[in-house]
Amino acid sequence: MKKVLLALTILLSAACNNNQDKQLQEALKFAGDNRPQLEAVLEHYRTVDNDPLKLDAAKYLIANMPAHYSYRDTAAINSFYSKALEILGTGPSGDWQRDTLREIGDKYYAGIMEDIIPDAWVITADYLIYNIDHAFNAWRTRPWSQHVKYEEFRERILPYKITERQSFDAWRDTLVLHYTDSLSKVPPTDLERNTIYGAIEIVRKELHNKELDMKFRILWEERNGIPMLSAATWVRMTYGDCRNFVDMGTSVFRSLGLPACVDFVPLWGRNNNGHSWFAFTSDQGRLERTINSMIEPAGQPFFPYDRFPKVFRATYAMNPRILDYNKTAKYRYKFDICQEDVTEQYNLTSDIDIELFDGIKLKDKYVYIGMFSATAEDKWKVLDFGTVKRGKAHFEKMGRNMLYIALRYDNAGLIPISKPFILHKSGKIEYIDLDDSSMRTVTLKRKYYESLNDVEMRRRILGARIQCANRADFSDARTLYTIQTTAIPDKIPLEPSGNYRYWRYLSADSTYGSVAEVEYFDRDGNILEGKPLACRAASADTIGLAQDGKWLTNFETGQPNDNWVGQDLGSARSVQAVRVIPRSDDNDIHPGHKYELRYMNSNGRWKSLGRKTAVDNVLEYDNVPVKCLLWLRNLTTGSEERAFIYNGPDDIVWW
Numbered sequence: 001m002k003k004v005l006l007a008l009t010i011l012l013s014a015a016c017n018n019n020q021d022k023q024l025q026e027a028l029k030f031a032g033d034n035r036p037q038l039e040a041v042l043e044h045y046r047t048v049d050n051d052p053l054k055l056d057a058a059k060y061l062i063a064n065m066p067a068h069y070s071y072r073d074t075a076a077i078n079s080f081y082s083k084a085l086e087i088l089g090t091g092p093s094g095d096w097q098r099d100t101l102r103e104i105g106d107k108y109y110a111g112i113m114e115d116i117i118p119d120a121w122v123i124t125a126d127y128l129i130y131n132i133d134h135a136f137n138a139w140r141t142r143p144w145s146q147h148v149k150y151e152e153f154r155e156r157i158l159p160y161k162i163t164e165r166q167s168f169d170a171w172r173d174t175l176v177l178h179y180t181d182s183l184s185k186v187p188p189t190d191l192e193r194n195t196i197y198g199a200i201e202i203v204r205k206e207l208h209n210k211e212l213d214m215k216f217r218i219l220w221e222e223r224n225g226i227p228m229l230s231a232a233t234w235v236r237m238t239y240g241d242c243r244n245f246v247d248m249g250t251s252v253f254r255s256l257g258l259p260a261c262v263d264f265v266p267l268w269g270r271n272n273n274g275h276s277w278f279a280f281t282s283d284q285g286r287l288e289r290t291i292n293s294m295i296e297p298a299g300q301p302f303f304p305y306d307r308f309p310k311v312f313r314a315t316y317a318m319n320p321r322i323l324d325y326n327k328t329a330k331y332r333y334k335f336d337i338c339q340e341d342v343t344e345q346y347n348l349t350s351d352i353d354i355e356l357f358d359g360i361k362l363k364d365k366y367v368y369i370g371m372f373s374a375t376a377e378d379k380w381k382v383l384d385f386g387t388v389k390r391g392k393a394h395f396e397k398m399g400r401n402m403l404y405i406a407l408r409y410d411n412a413g414l415i416p417i418s419k420p421f422i423l424h425k426s427g428k429i430e431y432i433d434l435d436d437s438s439m440r441t442v443t444l445k446r447k448y449y450e451s452l453n454d455v456e457m458r459r460r461i462l463g464a465r466i467q468c469a470n471r472a473d474f475s476d477a478r479t480l481y482t483i484q485t486t487a488i489p490d491k492i493p494l495e496p497s498g499n500y501r502y503w504r505y506l507s508a509d510s511t512y513g514s515v516a517e518v519e520y521f522d523r524d525g526n527i528l529e530g531k532p533l534a535c536r537a538a539s540a541d542t543i544g545l546a547q548d549g550k551w552l553t554n555f556e557t558g559q560p561n562d563n564w565v566g567q568d569l570g571s572a573r574s575v576q577a578v579r580v581i582p583r584s585d586d587n588d589i590h591p592g593h594k595y596e597l598r599y600m601n602s603n604g605r606w607k608s609l610g611r612k613t614a615v616d617n618v619l620e621y622d623n624v625p626v627k628c629l630l631w632l633r634n635l636t637t638g639s640e641e642r643a644f645i646y647n648g649p650d651d652i653v654w655w
Helices: 002-015 020-030 032-048 052-067 074-087 094-108 125-141 150-156 171-178 181-185 196-213 242-255 320-328 452-461 543-547
Strands: 069-071 116-118 260-265 275-281 287-289 312-314 339-341 349-355 366-372 380-389 392-399 402-409 414-416 421-423 429-431 435-444 465-469 478-482 500-506 517-521 531-534 564-573 577-581 594-600 606-613 619-627 630-634 643-648 651-654
Touching: 020 032, 020 052, 032 052, 032 125, 052 125, 052 150, 069 074, 074 094, 125 171, 125 242, 150 260, 171 242, 181 196, 196 242, 196 275, 242 260, 242 275, 349 421, 349 429, 366 392, 380 402, 380 414, 392 402, 500 577, 517 543, 517 564, 531 543, 543 564, 594 619, 606 619
Parallel strands: none
Antiparallel strands: 069 116, 260 275, 260 312, 275 287, 312 339, 349 392, 366 380, 366 402, 380 392, 402 414, 402 421, 421 429, 435 619, 465 478, 465 500, 500 564, 517 577, 531 564, 594 606, 594 630, 630 643, 643 651
C-alpha cells in the first residue's frame, strides 16, 4: 500500500496546474501495464463510436482516475460479499447482522480495507465503455435530464463509481432494475415525473420503503465493519452509517440519469460527529439537499440552528488546490483530493486572519484550522489548511458561530499556534484569553451541551408522582413526592409513615410514561431490589427498563396518559429516597463515574484541574481560572464531550 501511495503522490504532484491533456498523459503513464486498456477506450470513441463528447468524457475519467482506488484482492472481497448476502435480512436485528459480519471480517478478512490498488492499474476497457455508454444513454434519453449541462453531467452522472473501493460491477443496470417499480407506474406524461425533483422523490420513496421492509437501521457506532459496496449487497443492505446509505442512494439516482452528489460536514459545530446527505440541482436551478439520507423527503431542509464549520462535496475530479498543497507542503496532512469546498452554499462564511503566538517558528508555509473534538487523536479535528500572510494565519470560507484554533503540523502531531477563538455570527473574532489572576469554584451538571430533544424529554418528568401502596393495584396509593422541577437532586428524600410493599413512578399526562431509571433506597443508602411492575400499556420488553441500571434505555408506552412503572419489593419496606433519571443522552453527571476537568493554558495545551469520582449528580471544582476554555472528561465511559466557557452554573456556553 505504501508503494501505491508513493506512486500516486508523485503523479498527483506532477499533475498539478496542468490542463486535461497533460493530466491525461500523466494518467496513462501512471497506468503502467494497464495503459493499453485505457488507450483502447480512447480509440473506441475515436473510431468505433465517433462521438466527440464521449471521447471528452473518457479523457476526463482517465485523467482523474489516479486519485481513485479499489480493493486489491477482489476474490477476497467478493467472498465477503457472498457471506454478507447469506446474513443480511436474517437473524433478530440489523445490529446482529452488523456484529456477525464484523466478526467474520475481523477473523477472515483482516486488513482488506487497507489493501488497495489504483483503479488505473486494474480497470478494463469494457467496463469503462459500458459505464460511459450507460451514462450518456440515461442523460440523453431520460425526460428529466434534458436540461442538464455537460459539465454537471460529467461530475454527477458520468463517473463509474460513487465511492472508493466500490466494486466494478454492473451497478447501473442492477439498481435500475431494483428501484424503478414506482417510477414505471407514473404516466410518462405526468408533469412531476419529468422533473429532477419529481423523479428523485418518487425513487427515494421506493428506496426508503424497501429499506423499511428489510428493517434497516442507520447505526452511528464508531465501527460498522467492512462496508457494503457492491450492487448486490446494496439492494440487500440493512445497516450502515449515513454515508453508506447516501452513497447507495446517489448511485441509484445516477443510474437513472438524475444528477445527484454527496455533500458532507466532517464535524458539526457543536458535536463530535459528521454527517452526509445527497444534493441535486432542481429544474429551477436551486440546490436541493436532504437532511437525513433516504429517510426524509428530497429537499427537506436542515434545522435552522445547525452549525456548518465546513461543508465539502465529494467529486470525481481532483481538486487543484489540494494537488498544489500535496506538491508544495513539506509535511503533508491527509486531505481528500476529490472534494470541493461548498460551505458558502450552507452558511455565512468569513476569510479570517488569526494572530499567532509570539516567537512561533514554522517549519512549513502551511498552517491548519481545527475544531475541538474529544474523539480526535490531538483533540482538534483539522478542517482545512491555510497559509501565513503578513505574520498571521489566513483561512478562507470558514463557517461562522464556531470555536476554532490555528495549528501547525510536523508529522509528529498537531501543535496549537494561536489562542482558541470564536468566529461570531457577525464575523467578529474573539480570542479566549486565559485569566488566572484569580480563581473560582465551578459547579457542573453535564459534560456535553443539551439538545432541544434532550430538554423536551427531560421535561416529561414534570408532574410525575412517587407513590407507595400495600395493594398491587395501588388502590390505596399514597403520594409522597411530586416532581415540579427538572433540577431534582440525585436522591429525592422521602418521608413515608410506615412500610409499603409496592412503589411506583406515576407519570403526568401527555408524557407517555417516559423515564430512564427509577431506583429506591433504604436508610443505609442501598438500592432496594424488587420485581418490576408497570401499567397494562407497557410491553413485556420495556417493563424492566427503568430498573436495569442503564441511563440510555427508557421505559415508555404507546399511550400518552395513565402510565406508571414500579416495583414489588416482596414485603413491606421503608424507602428513604428515590432516584429519578429522566430520559436523556446520558451526559449528566453520573454518580460513581470518574471525571477530570481540564483547562487550556496560555500555550494552547490542556492542563488537568484534577480527577474526581462523582457522589451525586453535581460536580464542584475549586481553583479554576476565572476565564478560560474548559473541558470535562468522563474517564469511566462515553465520548460525547465538548469544550465550554463557564459563566455560571446556569450559563455555560458549549463549543
